[in-house]
Amino acid sequence: MQPANTTPQRKIDSYESPDFYALDDLLTAEHKLVRTAARDFVKREITPIIEDHALRSEFPAQLVAKLGKIGAFGPTIPTKHGGGGLDQVSYGLMLQEIERGDSGIRSCVSVQSSLVMYPINEFGSDEQKEKYLPRLASGELLGCFGLTEANHGSDPGGMETNFIERSDYYLLNGSKLWITNAPIADIAIVWAKNDQGKIRALILEQGMEGFTANEIDKKWSLRTSAIGELTFRDVRVPKENLIPEALGLKTALQCLDQARYGIAWGALGIAMECYEVSRRYAAERIQFDKPIASFQLVQEKLAGMLTDITQAQLLCWRLGMLKNEDRATTAQISLAKRNNINVAQRAAQAARQILGGIGITGDYPIMRHLMNLESVSTYEGTNDVHLLILGAYITGIPAYK
Structure with missing residues (x-):
């Protein structure tokens, strides 16, 4: 029998953030409100479950809709497209709190906000913004960002994934590796070289013929993150899915x-x-x-x-x-x-x-x-x-x- 009172147990999430230089004085009321909302979410929804999910190497998919509900997806995207219209400090404070809960959950949020919603908002057509951004913001859709390849990590400019133009579609071939959200994503922002060797971005949707996603298992790190490989075999991508202003690496x-x-x-x-x-x-x-x-x-x-x-x-x-x-x-x-x-x-x-x-x-x-x-x-x-x-x-x- 284990002796009593040998090790204090962490029964509840009673976290309080250190602020040795009174940096809260530099934050606005909105900043503090955003941080409090994110902190309360972590204490309520992430802390109680995250250790079990990490031990099982399982992404807590039930959090996606809840993250959308609190505005964690696309908080800096304009409100007219379903985003929060917040400033960059608010976004940072939100991610600070979420990663305190777990890096895997913050990775999901970062990819959705910075790597999927951001390029559509910055470089996409009006039709693409209207079609995807509100559903991504709510968590109805989840996205991933396909840049890294097995042979091209630190040097993404050497990518081999490519597409050629046909009459009314693009034909995409190649693969991407170490892609956060890949196994569970509804859409993917995929970077590939066109006929002229120029790097462009395409929006792929789950279910397109020849487009598959496989999960990478046996990870000792980011065990709550769904990470995988994207494979493209003669995928026909409609021309309207080319992100028009995403030009080059x-x-x-x-x-x-x-x-x-x-x-x-x-x-x-x-x-x-x-x-x-x-x-x-x-x-x-x-x-x-x-x-x-x-x-x-x-x-x-x-x-x-x-x-x-x-x-x-x-x-x-x-x-x-x-x-x-x-x-x-x-x-x-x-x-x-x-x-x-x-x-x-x-x-x-x-x-x-x-x-x-x-x-x-x-x-x-x-x-x-x-x-x-x-x-x-x-x-x-x-x-x-x-x-x-x-x-x-x-x-x-x-x-x-």
Whole structure:
């Protein structure tokens, strides 16, 4: 029989966010309202179920409609198309809270908002906006973004997927790999080369002949995310499904900038969660007749986590304001994504040490966050790729070419 009171249990989600520099003073009432709504959603809908879904490696599909109901899909899309009409800081705060719940759920939201709805809104025709955006915003439709291929990850410009023009349709062939939402998506934004070798984007719908999606299983990371492969074998795509203003790889990368911005906020959410879990645990866990929070090494870890988090909070807020003014650059977004993932990884590793053995169990979220961060640090550009983007900005010499 296990001795009583040996390990504090995390029975309820009593999360409170750290705000050491009173950054809430920089937020508007709307920002705080959006954050509260997202936080309440996580506590009510994600925290109670996420560990079981992660253990089963299962995406909680029942959350899709609920995420649509709270406005998590396309919050920055204009209201006339079903979006929330919110600013970029609101979007970031929403993703911060959702990723605190789980990276797999935030990935679903990011793909829907930044990689599916964003390109349709920015580059699509009026007919495409009317047809897809309201249904994507509500969660009636779920989308995915097909850019990465098995042989072309960090170098998407080398893609082999292609289409040729016929009289009243395009004939698409190829495949895409590591595609979030692929196995459950109703539509896919697929990037491919045309007859002239130019990269364009097509909207594919589930059920098109020759279009299949398979799930990647046996994942140790992002276990609650539905990730798969898209395959195209002589798929006839109607000409009206070509996104007219999506011209070249630069437009695909513009979409990725939107997603990377959200990841920077989401990673901050993980760091904040790990800090709060560690702080509470350290105050409750007794060793050598006193709480481990009284030991210098534990305090050093907590102080380092809070310092990192405060810096990352300032970075996210400033980047959000720059995006509101349409002044945020790719290099600035790369810095934020890379920095905040590193902050989250350090926080999760420190939390794992503070929690000791119980930190590897589903009683606490630390190990799940650690495993998820292994993927978050490499998708939408690896840490090294973002370092090289910064290097190219600093020196004017792109080392990856």
